[in-house]
Amino acid sequence: DGGITQSPKYLFRKEGQNVTLSCEQNLNHDAMYWYRQDPGQGLRLIYYSQIVNDFQKGDIAEGYSVSREKKESFPLTVTSAQKNPTAFYLCASKPGTGANYGYTFGSGTRLTVV
Amino acid sequence: GQNIDQPTEMTATEGAIVQINCTYQTSGFNGLFWYQQHAGEAPTFLSYNVLDGLEEKGRFSSFLSRSKGYSYLLLKELQMKDSASYLCAVRDGRDDKIIFGKGTRLHILP
Numbered sequence: 001d002g003g004i005t006q007s008p009k010y011l012f013r014k015e016g017q018n019v020t021l022s023c024e025q026n027l028n029h030d031a032m033y034w035y036r037q038d039p040g041q042g043l044r045l046i047y048y049s050q051i052v053n054d055f056q057k058g059d060i061a062e063g064y065s066v067s068r069e070k071k072e073s074f075p076l077t078v079t080s081a082q083k084n085p086t087a088f089y090l091c092a093s094k095p096g097t098g099a100n101y102g103y104t105f106g107s108g109t110r111l112t113v114v
Numbered sequence: 115g116q117n118i119d120q121p122t123e124m125t126a127t128e129g130a131i132v133q134i135n136c137t138y139q140t141s142g143f144n145g146l147f148w149y150q151q152h153a154g155e156a157p158t159f160l161s162y163n164v165l166d167g168l169e170e171k172g173r174f175s176s177f178l179s180r181s182k183g184y185s186y187l188l189l190k191e192l193q194m195k196d197s198a199s200y201l202c203a204v205r206d207g208r209d210d211k212i213i214f215g216k217g218t219r220l221h222i223l224p
Contacts (some may be wrong), residue, residue: 026202030208033212034220037215040122040216041216042201042214042215042216042217043157043201043203045211045213048211050210058211088154090156090157091215101155102147102149102159102162102203102212103159103212104159105156105157105158106156107155107156108154108155110154
């Protein structure tokens, strides 16, 4: 079955440490996205990639980094520069630009800084 | 700039009908989505409107008026499992990004 897999589901990090969240899809989708969700804030776009080896900053990219070396993988690194990293992180994909499809979402990773 | 407004919370009774409104201001509008999100889970796709009018899909319908920057999601024959957040999202055709509203938490009472 095709889909998006995010791992781990829960992640705890010590303050000052970098951590990488995994996102893998086998849908053959070109475009992939990372969102952050906080209570009462809705989904905010961190980074997105419309093609392999290319990505763009979203609205809240500071303190985050990404790579897109393979079509199926779009990992997100939360660096120590991110001031308030505790949140629910969602990865999404869709077939490509201009397609009249919504996103397919992964099940999310809940990151807690301790 | 882009702005999406929807009510923060709504309450309705099992078996009833509820309408969740969404207003938006955006440049390059190219479609509006509705998603359902249960607590702690990923959003799931409900509907997509790009032309004015009503799209019906079972118990759920979605309406769009582009001239008014307005959409609503209509849920009929409410069930307890419909208790969730409903996210309105708009696609910007200039860069193909999808911008989400803050969501409406719907509580269903027995």
